Every structure is written in structure tokens, then in C-alpha cells.
Amino acid sequence: MNVAVLDVMLCAGLVWCAVSALVKRDLFASIVMFISFGLLSALAWIRLAAPDIALAEAAIGAGATGALLLDAAGVLARGDGSAAEDAERRTPRSANVLGTIAAGALFAALAWALLSTPLDAPRLAAAALTGAREVGIANPVTAVLLDFRGYDTLLEVAVLLLAVMGVMALRSGAPVSVASHAADPLVRLLVGSLAPAVLLAAAYLVWAGTSSPGGAFQSGALLGAGVIVLGLEGMLQPMRVHPGASRLLLAAGLLAFVAAALEPVAAGRALLQYAPYARKGVILAVEGILALSIATTVAGLFLASSVTPDRGKAGRP
Amino acid sequence: MAEPGAFAPQLLGLAIVVPLAAGAVSFALGRARAMAAALLGAAAAVALAAAVAWSVATGGAVALDIGSWVPPLGIRLAADGLSALFLVLAAIVGAAVSVDAALASRPGADVADRWLFWPLWLFLWSAVNGLFLTADVFNAYVCLELIGFSAVALVASKGSKAALDAALSYLFASVLGAMTYLVGVGLVYLASGTLALDALDSAVHGSASARIGLGLMLAGLVLKTALFPAHFWLPTAHSSAPPQVSAALSGVVVKSSYLLAVRLLVAATGAGSGPGLRLTLAALGAVAIVWGSAMALASQRLKLMIAYSTVAQVGYLFVMLPLLEERAATVGLAIALHALSHGMAKAAMFLAAGDIADAAGTDRFDALAGVGRERPVAALSLGLAGVTMLGLPPSGSFAAKWLVVQSSLASGQWWIAAVVVGGGLLAALYVFRALASLLAKPDRSEARTPKPRTAWAALPLAAVSATLLLAGPAISRLMAATSLAGR
Amino acid sequence: MSVASFAAGACFAASAFFFVAGTVGLLRFPDVYTRLHALTKADNLGIGFLVLALAIRSSDPVTIAKLVLIWLAVLVSSATASNLIAAAAYQDGAPWWRNEQ
Numbered sequence: 063m064n065v066a067v068l069d070v071m072l073c074a075g076l077v078w079c080a081v082s083a084l085v086k087r088d089l090f091a092s093i094v095m096f097i098s099f100g101l102l103s104a105l106a107w108i109r110l111a112a113p114d115i116a117l118a119e120a121a122i123g124a125g126a127t128g129a130l131l132l133d134a135a136g137v138l139a140r141g142d143g144s145a146a147e148d149a150e151r152r153t154p155r156s157a158n159v160l161g162t163i164a165a166g167a168l169f170a171a172l173a174w175a176l177l178s179t180p181l182d183a184p185r186l187a188a189a190a191l192t193g194a195r196e197v198g199i200a201n202p203v204t205a206v207l208l209d210f211r212g213y214d215t216l217l218e219v220a221v222l223l224l225a226v227m228g229v230m231a232l233r234s235g236a237p238v239s240v241a242s243h244a245a246d247p248l249v250r251l252l253v254g255s256l257a258p259a260v261l262l263a264a265a266y267l268v269w270a271g272t273s274s275p276g277g278a279f280q281s282g283a284l285l286g287a288g289v290i291v292l293g294l295e296g297m298l299q300p301m302r303v304h305p306g307a308s309r310l311l312l313a314a315g316l317l318a319f320v321a322a323a324l325e326p327v328a329a330g331r332a333l334l335q336y337a338p339y340a341r342k343g344v345i346l347a348v349e350g351i352l353a354l355s356i357a358t359t360v361a362g363l364f365l366a367s368s369v370t371p372d373r374g375k376a377g378r379p
Numbered sequence: 380m381a382e383p384g385a386f387a388p389q390l391l392g393l394a395i396v397v398p399l400a401a402g403a404v405s406f407a408l409g410r411a412r413a414m415a416a417a418l419l420g421a422a423a424a425v426a427l428a429a430a431v432a433w434s435v436a437t438g439g440a441v442a443l444d445i446g447s448w449v450p451p452l453g454i455r456l457a458a459d460g461l462s463a464l465f466l467v468l469a470a471i472v473g474a475a476v477s478v479d480a481a482l483a484s485r486p487g488a489d490v491a492d493r494w495l496f497w498p499l500w501l502f503l504w505s506a507v508n509g510l511f512l513t514a515d516v517f518n519a520y521v522c523l524e525l526i527g528f529s530a531v532a533l534v535a536s537k538g539s540k541a542a543l544d545a546a547l548s549y550l551f552a553s554v555l556g557a558m559t560y561l562v563g564v565g566l567v568y569l570a571s572g573t574l575a576l577d578a579l580d581s582a583v584h585g586s587a588s589a590r591i592g593l594g595l596m597l598a599g600l601v602l603k604t605a606l607f608p609a610h611f612w613l614p615t616a617h618s619s620a621p622p623q624v625s626a627a628l629s630g631v632v633v634k635s636s637y638l639l640a641v642r643l644l645v646a647a648t649g650a651g652s653g654p655g656l657r658l659t660l661a662a663l664g665a666v667a668i669v670w671g672s673a674m675a676l677a678s679q680r681l682k683l684m685i686a687y688s689t690v691a692q693v694g695y696l697f698v699m700l701p702l703l704e705e706r707a708a709t710v711g712l713a714i715a716l717h718a719l720s721h722g723m724a725k726a727a728m729f730l731a732a733g734d735i736a737d738a739a740g741t742d743r744f745d746a747l748a749g750v751g752r753e754r755p756v757a758a759l760s761l762g763l764a765g766v767t768m769l770g771l772p773p774s775g776s777f778a779a780k781w782l783v784v785q786s787s788l789a790s791g792q793w794w795i796a797a798v799v800v801g802g803g804l805l806a807a808l809y810v811f812r813a814l815a816s817l818l819a820k821p822d823r824s825e826a827r828t829p830k831p832r833t834a835w836a837a838l839p840l841a842a843v844s845a846t847l848l849l850a851g852p853a854i855s856r857l858m859a860a861t862s863l864a865g866r
Numbered sequence: 867m868s869v870a871s872f873a874a875g876a877c878f879a880a881s882a883f884f885f886v887a888g889t890v891g892l893l894r895f896p897d898v899y900t901r902l903h904a905l906t907k908a909d910n911l912g913i914g915f916l917v918l919a920l921a922i923r924s925s926d927p928v929t930i931a932k933l934v935l936i937w938l939a940v941l942v943s944s945a946t947a948s949n950l951i952a953a954a955a956y957q958d959g960a961p962w963w964r965n966e967q
Contacts, residue, residue, distance in 0.1 A: 171595075175566050175588035183586075184572030189452045213445045213454050217509065217521045220399055221528060224502055227406060228532035231495045232543075246953065252946050306409055313407040320400045323392075333392035334446040 069109060076102050089138065093131045100124025113275040114203050117267075121283035126360050129290060133364070197341055200273040207277065208345045212334045216323060219316050219352065222359050226312055229363055246295075253295050260288035268353050272342060278315075278349040282356025289361035312362060315348075315355025322348050387434040388443035391456040394427040394466060395509045402501030410494040414481060417497035421477040424504055428463075428470035432857065435463040439860045442514070450515065451573040457514040460857035464715045465511045465638055471843065472630040472726045473504050479730050479836035480623040493536050496623070503529040503627060507635040516564050516596070517574045519639055523560060523603065527553035530632055534620040545615040552602060552612035556636075560599030566592030579646040593647055597656075600643070603636035606660070606697055607667035610690045614674070617686035622733020625682065629689045630726030634718050637696055641703075641714065645863050648704065657700040664697030665798045672805035676812065681735065681742040684809055685728045688768060691802060692721045695779075698795055702786045703863060711863040713782040715854060720775025720847045724767035727841035731757040731764070734834035735817065744813070749821025751814070757834040758817050763841035765810035770803045775847030870922055877919035884912035897963035898955040906948045913940050 079099035086092035100123040107116035187202075194205035207215050264285040271277030322344050326335045336344050401420020405413045434441060435458055442457040444450070458466070480496060506525035513519050531553060535546035568574055570589035571582030583589045605613040613633075617625050644657065671691030678684045695717055702710045734757040736742040739750045751758035767774040780799050787795035847854075891904025917937040921930045 171591050172562065172566075175591040176569075179566070179569045179586070179588045183570055186451055186572060186574075193448075193452055209446060210448050210452050211454060211518075214518055214521050216396075216399075217506070217518075217525055220403075220502060220505075221521075221525055223403065223406065224499070224525065224528045224532065227495055227499055227502075228528065228535065231493070231499065231532050231536040232538075246950065248946055248949055252942060309409055310407050313403045316403045317400070317407070320396060320403065323396055324400070327389050327392065332443060332445060332447045333389065333396065336446070 072102060072106055072109065076106060089135045090132075093128065093135055096131065097124050097128035100128065114277065114280060117275070117280040118283050121280070121287050122360065125287045126283070126290060126364055129294075130364055197338075199342065199345070201271060201275065201277075203275070204271050204277050204345065204349075208348065209334075209336070209341070212319075212323070216316075216319050216334075219319055219355075222356060223312060223316050226359050226362050249295055250297070253291050253297065257288060257292060260284060264288070264353065264357070268346070268349050271349055272346060278352035278356060281349075281353040283360055285353065285357035286360025286364075289357060290364045293361065293365045308358065308362065311358045312355055315352035318348050318351040387431075387438060387441045388456075390427055390431045390434060391441060391443045391458055391512050392445065394424065394431055395456075395505050395512065397427060398424045398501045398505035398508065402498040402505065405501060406495075406498035413494045413497040414484060417501050418477060418481060420501050421473060421504070424501075424508070425470045425474050428466040428508075431458055432463040432467050435460055435860050436853070436857050450575040451578065454518050455514040455575065456512045458512055460859065460861035461638070461641075461711065461715055461863070462511045463857055463860075464719060464854065465634060466508060468634065468719050468722045469504060469507050469511070469631045471840065472627065472722055475726060475730065475836040475840045476500070476623045476627050476630075479626070479733075479834070482833075482835065483623070483733075493621075496533065496536060496621070499529050499533050499536070500623075500627065503533065503632070507631055510635040510639060514576045515574050516567065516576055516579070516643075519576075520557060520561050520564055523557045523599075523636065523639075526632060526635060527557055527603075530624075530628055533624040534616050534628075536624070537619065537621050539619070541615075542619045545612075545619040548612050549616035552609075556599040556602035556609075558599070559602065560596050563592040563595030563597075563599065566595065576642060576646050579643070580648065583647045593643065596643060597640060597660075600636045600640040601660070601663075604633050604640065604696075605690060605693055607663050607670055607690065607694065610667065610671070610693070613690060614678075614683055614686040617689060617729075618680065618682040622682075622729050622736070625686070625733075626726035626729040629686065629729060630722040633689065633693055634696075634722055637693070637718070641700075641863070644700065644703070654701065654704070657703070660697045661699070661701045661795065664694040664700075665794075667691060667694030668698065668798055668802040669805070672802060672809065675809040676805070679744055681732050681744060681747065681813060682729070683742075684813060685725065685732055688728075688806070688809065689725055691806070692717075692725065692768070695721075695776075695783075695799065695802065698798055699783050701792060702783065702790060702795065705790055706786045707863040708858070709782050709786050711861055712855060712858050713779040713786075715858055716775040716782070716847065717779035719854070720767045720779070720844045723840050723844035723847075724764035724774075724776075727760050727764045727837040727844065730837035730840070731760040731834045734837070735761075744816045747816050748819040749817075751817030752821070754834070756838055758814070760834055760837035760841040761810075761817065762814055763838070763845045765806075765814065766845040767841075767847075768806040768810050770806070773848035774845045775850075778848050778851065874919045874922040877915045877922065881912045881915035881919060884908045884915065888912060895963075898960045899952060900963060902948045902952055906944050909944060910941055913937060 076099065079095050079102055083092050083095035083099055086095060100119060104116045104120040104124065107113070107119055190202050190206050190210060193210055194200070194202040197205060197209060199205040199209065264281045267276040267281035267284065268278060269276075271281070322336070323334045326337070327333055329337070331337075398420050401416055401423065405416040405420065408416050431441070440457065440459040442455055445454045445456065448454070477500070480500070484493075484496075503526060506522050506529060510519060510522040510526065513522060527550075531546050531550045534549055535543055564574070567579065567582055567589045570586040570592065571578065573582060579593070583593050602609040617629050620628065668691045671687050671689070671694060675684045675687035675691065678687055696714065699710050699713055699717075731754075732742060734754055735747065735750050738754050738757075739746050767776050770776045770780045772778075780803065783799055784796040787793060787799075885908065888904050888908025891908060892901050895901045895904055914937060917933045921933050924930055924933070
């Protein structure tokens, strides 16, 4: 069986989805193509042997983002039409032409640069693998993310918190709230029985992250997507979250990471230089708390920015 | 600590992580206590910046390998005199912005409702400090992202339709710039296998794709720094944000991506960033000076005028670049002086403009007649900041322009001197026009309802900027611990 | 050719037949409800045979258990999704097809 045929089909499908997401006149159809693009790129990441990214892409790129876009399209479709008009406002032809020329030039430059890059140039992968073995973390991706370049990740975690703050600032500081509607009994049954499985899978992903693909981001994305579905079906109502508690939950991941970064300084070591004997424990603890914060972030971004009380038709404009 | 100097590297990490932590705590505490936590964090950030500057001035450049992982596997933070001075700029402007926002947020004022300003602002502060200190091109991207998103959220936090529109185009420009930069980083990494800034030279030397990568990185930074013609997003974003946010954006944020651009140019001196590239950037800078000043002169609103003046002042920072290779020490000093004095003066102008717009209910020039009499402190701050914009002694920008004119004449590039002197004249026109409308006789007699607020934070900022020459020895001493000569 | 591999091949063929039939139904049937019918019924059989074929070829019980789990997950989600789509179409008043002859 020739796998290359499948790869070519995958690439063609990616390009086709991307192009039709751009050119479809119907907003809903274009979002559906965007979600398909996300799912296909998750497959592409699998083919590139990057299951970590594939998991995150499927959960966030296709799942949470797609849900947000569908929700926004629903709001636009129900509005007085001015918002929808704004969204479909045509850009001037000159801007289109300039943009096309710039994109074409960029594409040519990138293609030439990639083709002229020697394939045998030195990379950091070998150093990361050796380093990961030395510190005893079997999954080199986790070793890079939480240890060698943990500082990058620390700042990225701040970016996530920033995204929630940005949404809250737009809603003048209103806390996360969940709208509900009478759910379809079939969906309720399915979602209700899947929720424990999602929780289990999320916990497993954190635990597995130190030795195999997984970790806080994948786990948080999965958990967050699960919470979004629960929220959409109105099943979070009994456990309405106190605003202060939800803020603490959102910030906890960053605060835990900061604590792990500063503790070595207090002990006279460098920033983020974990004590060798505690390394694995610290990383696991930080990832566990991070996963909870990321899940709250993903769910909060969606549930806080969806503005319609009538959720029944949100996804079906 | 065995010796006092041993803690110096740790200061670099703390200068970034402490404001970040304060921002997170401020967010977690919520509306009632956000400001208190943020002010504590701001005080710590100021103290840490001062400590870094002190240790660089006394002990020379400092570096920290985070987690003790040596580059290229790990990330290095490094502070020379230039980074230390930019840290100090962020600290001075940051202190003024924090004080002004605290004064503005007394109960009943609309700012009290915008408590999210505090965590967002500390995140922004932490991220610019991070960009000033990082010696890793990918980590710089993460800092750019953090800066971009917090700045966009701060602009949008005003809530008006104009602010939302401006925030959206700012977001697009910011993401486009960051993405372009990131693609460049990817190409450089593919060709060289390293992300360390000081390994860039050898990477770019051998490989065409690394050169394209360097070009893309610079293009992204040019967009982020709003160098003409990539300035289109700046005037609306900077003029429709709340005054404290405008002050931080114009005073510090545009300088952060500029500093990274200079570092890239210096790191890749040996190849890639030859004289042609620097001349191109300088030519764009020259156009920016003329165009920004003309648009400032043509604008009908005070804040828009100040924002366009930033477009022009960014031009000065780029117009110096062709001289950097020959006269690294002199031009490096000029860059530091100009960035510092313009950063403080511009922040002071925006804070004062916020006060004036508060009093007049608008910032349209035709409604500002006589407001200067109601708000003497704000008018005085604007005037003092104008001294810097014009480049009069004893302001820092006077010294900067003096150094640049000298170097450009000595190296035969007289056109740079002409642009620098001409730009000062244009600045005089728009500054005097603003002051004239403020101090004009009020055309109507009814008293406005003055709100109990004064631009107390703007005045010292403008005053320090206008007399920055007095700090010349300290600045020279710090710049002595800096090498912009390249290899 | 062993019995097992012959059985697996037959299952693959059956699976392909049902997928193709389902796709033809999706393209050719006249309204939303009949298309859903073609899609779910045929695809459930198609993936059932596919899982069966893979299970016959696999000798590892853990892999077989995973395959069965995947099969169950697809069954449950496609049943729920088609129910939702049908309910939404009904709510929006999607037209019914009637055989006029």
C-alpha cells in the first residue's frame, strides 16, 4: 500500500478546504470548511509524527474555534443585518490586488528559501533528546516545553490568560456566565455519559505527558471542549461558578508556573532551575494545575463570549 | 549569596517574572483589590529596573541562562547598557502611567470600572521588559505576542466604537507583524539550528534562506514599530486608547520592537544586513519624519497630532542606522538618548492630553481654546514635552540630534543631518500650534465643570525628559557597557 | 490464502460496498431525511465491516478492544448527530419528499 497516495490526497484536501473556506459566499458553509480544514490538519500533524500538535489542533483549532465561529455566525444572522453587512463588506479592489501581490511575493520567497535550505543543517532535536534522557523525562516534547524552554511556555501561559482578560475587557469585566436552554434528551444522555470519560482522558493526558505524547495543553483543550459541550446543553447550571473562584481558576496555572520558576531563585539557583530530585514532581504538578486553567480558559473564552440566551439555534443560522 | 555581584543575573529574570506575577495576582483578586496588587508590582518593577541599571553601571553587562540551560538548547537573558536604559525608560514611564491611572480611578470615575486595566498593564510591562532582555529570537517572538495582545486589549478596553475599530486594525497589524517575524525565525532556525541572537551572524553568513528569514524578521518588526509606510495602524490605535494606555504605547511599546530590530541588525552585521538594508530603513525613516510631522500638523485633534508625532519620532530612530556601523559608540548613545527622551516626553504629552480632553470634553483643537488656563499643569507639561520634540537643549533629544548631525557630517552623509534638522522645524510648527490653541483666549464665557483631576504624573515626566542632558554622564557610563559594533 | 485473510478480504469488500452505497445515497436521494438515512445506515454497516476486517487481521486483543471502542463511539455519535440534524431540519421546515407516482 502506498502511503504517499494518501499524503497527496491529504495535502490536496487541505488546500481545497482552505480555498473553499475563503471563497464561499455563505458564512456558514465557509465555517464548515474551516472546521474540516482543522480536522484535516490534525491528520497532517499525525502524518508528521507530531501527535501532541494533532491533539491540540483537533480540540482547539477545529473544535473550540469552530464552535466560536458558528456562534458568531449565528449572532450575525439573527442581528438587524447591519452586523452581517459589515462582515460581508467588500474590500476595495486595489487592496485585494496589493494583498495578492504581497502574498504571492511572500510565497515565492518562502518557496525559494525552503528549497535552498540544506536538509542536513544542524538542529536542536538531538540536543533535546540527550537532555531529556539526562533529566529523566521520557517525552522530549515535555522536557523542552516545561524545562529547557520552560520560560517560553511560562510567557505563553500568560498569553492564554491575556486572551480571557481581553474578552472580559470587551464585556466590561462581566464574569463568565453560562446561558442554558432546554436540551435535547438524546444529547443530554450522550453528553452526560461521556463527561466522566472526558475527565478521565484529560487526567490521563497530564499523567502520560511526561513519558508519551500529551500534557497540559492537550489535556486542558480536551477538558475545555468537554465543558463547552456541557455548557451548551445547559448542564452547568447546578454548579454556577463564583466569579472570584473562576478568576482564581483561570490564573492558577500561571501562578503555579511562576511559583515553580521563582522557588529556585529563592534557593539560590537560576530562574526555573528545578531541584533535580523534585523535577518530575514539580513538572507534573505544574502541568496538572495548568491543565485546569487551560480548560477554564478554553471554556471561558467560548462561554463568556457567546451572547445569546437562545442557544437552541446558535449553530444553525 | 557569596558575593554581592552574584545575584545580578537573577535580577534580569525577576524584572520580567515579578510584574507578570503581580498581574496574575491582580487579576485573581478582582475589582476591589486589583489596583493595590498592581501598584505593589509596579513599585517592584521600578526597583528591579533600577537594580539592573545599577549593576550594569557598576559591574558591566549581565547575562542569565534560564534554568541553567546554556543556549542554543536554553534561553539566555542579557542586559547591556542599552537594555538597562530601556528598562529604566519602561520603569519611569511605567511609574508615571501607574500613578496617573491610580489618580484617575477614584470612585465614580469611569476608569474604576475598568479594573482589568491593571492586570493587562502589568502584563504589558513584563513583556516589554522581556523583549528588552531576551537574547533568543524565538523568545522574542513570545514577548512580541504578549505585548501585542495586552496592548490590543488595553486599546479596546475603552469600549467606544472608535476604540474597538482601532483595536481591531491594531490586532491585525500586530498579528501580521508577529507572524512575519515568526516565519523569519523559522527560516533562520532551519538554516542554522540555533535561536540564539549572538549566533545569528554565522547563520546568516552562509545561507540564502537565512537571509530571507532575517529580512522577514525585520519586516515584521518594522510593522510592529510603525515605521513608514507600515505606520497605518498607529495613529488611530494610539489616539483612541485611554490616555494612560496611549502613553505606554507611544512611550515604551514602539521602542521595544525597535530595540530588537537594532539587535538583529547588529548581530548580523557580518552579512545580510549590509549598508543597503540600513540605508533603506533610514530612507523610510526620513520619509516618516516628514510625513508624520505633516500629518501631525494637519490633524484636527490633539491626541491624533501626538500620535502622528510618534510616527515622525520613530523615523529619527531609523534615520540614524547607516551611521551605526562606523560610529557605533556615538550613534548608540544617540539612540539611547533619543529613545529615552522621546519616550518620556511622548508619554507626558498623552497623559496631559488626557487631562485636557477631560476638561474640555473633547480633544478637537477648535474646542480647546483657553483650556490651558483651566489646566495649567497639563499645558506646562505639554510645553516641556515640546522642548524635547523640538530638540532644544537641555533635552535628551537635543543631545541625540547633535551627535547624529556631527556623525553624519563627519561621515559625509549630510542628508541625514538635513532631515534631522528639518524635522525639528516641523515639530516646532505642530507643537506651537497645539500650545497656541490651548493658551488662546476662551471664545465663550460659560465655565466648564472642571473634574477634580490634574496631570501631576505628566509634569515630572516632561521635566525629566526636557533636562535629560543632566543625566548624560550616567547614560554614557551605561552605554560604555554596550557594544553595537557587531562582529 | 488462509481462511482468516480470505474472511478479512471479504469484510473489506463488504465495507467498501456499503460506503459507496451510502455515498451514492447521500448524493442521489431527494431530501434531507432520506439522505441522512442512507448516510447513517450504510456508514454504520461500512465501518462495522471495516472494524471486523481489521480485527480479524489483528492478533492483539488490546488492539481489537480499541477497534471495538472506536466502532461504538462512531455508532453513538453518528446516531446522535443524524438525530440532531433531522430535528433541526424538521424545525426549520425542510421539505418532505413524497413519491408522486
